[in-house]
Amino acid sequence: MTKNNFAVETRGLRKSFGSVEVLKGIDLQVERGTVYAILGPNGAGKTTLVNILSTLIRPDSGTAQVFGLDVVHDADKVRGMVGLTGQFAAVDEELSGRDNLVLFGRLTGYGRKAAYARADELLDAFDLTDAAYRHAGKYSGGMRRRLDIAAAMLVMPDLLFLDEPTTGLDPRSRNGVWDIVRTLVDRGTTVLLTTQYLEEADQLADRLAVIDGGTVIAEGTAAELKASVGSGTVHIRLTKPEQRALAEQVLQRELDAAAVRLHAEPASLSAQVSDPELAARLLTELSREGIETVQFSLGQPSLDEVFLALTGRPAEEEKEENVS
Ligand SMILES: Nc1ncnc2c1ncn2[C@@H]1O[C@H](COP(=O)(O)OP(=O)(O)OP(=O)(O)O)[C@@H](O)[C@H]1O
Ligand SMILES: [Mg+2]
Numbered sequence: 001m002t003k004n005n006f007a008v009e010t011r012g013l014r015k016s017f018g019s020v021e022v023l024k025g026i027d028l029q030v031e032r033g034t035v036y037a038i039l040g041p042n043g044a045g046k047t048t049l050v051n052i053l054s055t056l057i058r059p060d061s062g063t064a065q066v067f068g069l070d071v072v073h074d075a076d077k078v079r080g081m082v083g084l085t086g087q088f089a090a091v092d093e094e095l096s097g098r099d100n101l102v103l104f105g106r107l108t109g110y111g112r113k114a115a116y117a118r119a120d121e122l123l124d125a126f127d128l129t130d131a132a133y134r135h136a137g138k139y140s141g142g143m144r145r146r147l148d149i150a151a152a153m154l155v156m157p158d159l160l161f162l163d164e165p166t167t168g169l170d171p172r173s174r175n176g177v178w179d180i181v182r183t184l185v186d187r188g189t190t191v192l193l194t195t196q197y198l199e200e201a202d203q204l205a206d207r208l209a210v211i212d213g214g215t216v217i218a219e220g221t222a223a224e225l226k227a228s229v230g231s232g233t234v235h236i237r238l239t240k241p242e243q244r245a246l247a248e249q250v251l252q253r254e255l256d257a258a259a260v261r262l263h264a265e266p267a268s269l270s271a272q273v274s275d276p277e278l279a280a281r282l283l284t285e286l287s288r289e290g291i292e293t294v295q296f297s298l299g300q301p302s303l304d305e306v307f308l309a310l311t312g313r314p315a316e317e318e319k320e321e322n323v324s
Contacts, residue, residue, distance in 0.1 A: 007032045007159050007190035008053060012062035015048055022048050024214035025062065030207075032067075035181065035191045037205035039198065041307070044211045046194035050161045053192070054084045066159060083157030093137030097128050097147050100136055104151045122150040126180065142173025149180055160184060162193040166200060178203055198222070198306055210310065217310050229301045229309040233270050234279050239292035241266040247291050254282050259308055272305060273298070 008030035015023040022045040030036040040046050051057045053064055055075040064071045066078045091100050098119050105115030123132045126146040131139060136147060145165060152160055162181070166174040181191055181204055195201055201208040202222040210218040210225070218225055226232075234251075238244055244267065251260045251271045255278065260271040273279050279298045286293060301309070 005032060006030055006065070006068075007034075008036070008064070008066055008192060010053075010062065010064040013049070013052065013059050013064055014061045015045075015052060015057070015059050021214055023052075023059070026211070026214075026216060028209060028216070030190065030192055032190050033185070033188060034206040035185055035193065035204050037201035037208035038192065038194045038211060039196070039201055039208050040194070040211040041196065045214055046211065047163055049211070050084070050163050050192070050194060054082050054161050055079055056084075080155075081158045082161060083152035083155060083159070084161045084163070091136045091144065091147055091151065093135060095136060096133045097136050097139065097143075098123060098132040100147060101151060101154065105154050108155050110154070118154060122153060125183075126150045127176070140173070142169050142176060145169060145173065145177055146180065149177070153184070157189060159190045159192065162191060164194050164196065167196060174200075198225075198301070202300070210306070212307070212311060218306075225306060226301055229272060229306050232276065232279070232298050233272050233301045233305050234282060235270045235295065235297050235299060236268065236286075236293055237265075237295035238267040238269075239294050243291045244269060246289060247286060250285050250289055250291070251282065254278065254285055261305075261308070267294070270305075272301065272309065 006029050008028060010026050010028045013023055013026040013028075014021070026045075026049060028036075038046050038049060048057070052059050053066060053071060055071050055078050058072055067081060069078050069081075071078050092103070095103065101119035101122055102115045105118050106112070110118060120129075120132075123129045126149065128143060128146060128150070131143055136144065139147060149162065149165065152162075165181070166177050169177065178200075181193070185191055191204075193200075193204070205222065207219070207221055208225065209216045218228065220228075236247065238247060244262065248260050248262065248269060251269070255271055255273060260269060262269050273282070276298060283293075283296055286296075
């Protein structure tokens with residue numbers, strides 16, 4: 001079973017749906033006991049990849065191993081070692097949180113008493129004891145996500161897949177999920193999660209891969225990825241939106257025409273800077289030109305900015321948001 005050091009290893013993984021090639025040769029290595037994040041915009045193929053690794057669908061070609069076991073040929077054994085909480089998890093909304101866990105427990109082979117005991121233990125660990133007897137359909141997004149993960153934890157998997165565990169959650173619930181993931185990893189579980197948020201990868205992941213257009217376009221630690229994009233991003237909000245064109249010129253001049261982004265909000269723009277000192281000079285230059293700013297901050301690049309730098313175009317996610 002322990003042929004190598006990796007919890008997950010894929011080589012040249014490909015998958016098409018009809019004429020659409022979703023994965024065009026994915027190579028990944030996830031070390032045991034770590035958290036690995038797959039980052040990508042909507043439709044990048046994250047769920048497809050997770051579904052292959054958790055044996056729900058088969059790749060067209062290439063290989064994928066989980067703890068050295070082939071996900072196609074040793075699918076049964078792999079299934080016994082992994083837990084999956086999908087993007088659209090299978091919680092029964094008509095049942096209480098507790099009954100959901102008991103049901104899943106029974107399905108995975110727990111006896112009646114043991115299933116109740118484990119359910120109560122998990123409800124407690126996931127801070128759901130107060131809501132234990134309420135219908136899962138009435139749970140908030142955050143509670144629902146915690147219940148999903150609790151269900152996946154019934155079998156204490158060696159490898160847990162979390163497909164966008166925090167998309168749509170408020171910051172507090174998101175932190176709750178992050179805490180749970182950290183606890184799991186402390187107990188030795190390897191976690192592979194997908195996310196659209198660089199910050200999530202940053203907070204949780206030891207390493208991450210950015211996928212786009214069916215291939216891995218960047219791989220490394222969050223710090224490495226950000227460093228490749230530049231040390232940070234200045235976010236500027238102007239007092240007068242009509243000064244934005246001039247501000248844009250100043251930024252382009254001072255930053256050597258690096259990517260300056262104009263935001264939907266008419267007084268806002270941002271740009272990547274390679275060096276914090278440059279940011280300080282920008283502020284001076286802006287005020288020298290008579291441009292007033294309400295807000296001027298130097299932050300870490302967002303996923304969208306990493307994308308922009310890596311691909312030369314914004315992430316799909318943002319485009320869609322602007323349309324709707
Ligand atoms: N069963 C399927 N049949 C046909 N096309 C599919 C199927 N599953 C996925 N696709 C297509 O494959 C592409 C990748 O989908 P996938 O769900 O893997 O993306 P994703 O990265 O998980 O996106 P999201 O962030 O929206 O969850 C999409 O274009 C999707 O429409
Ligand atoms: Mg998905």
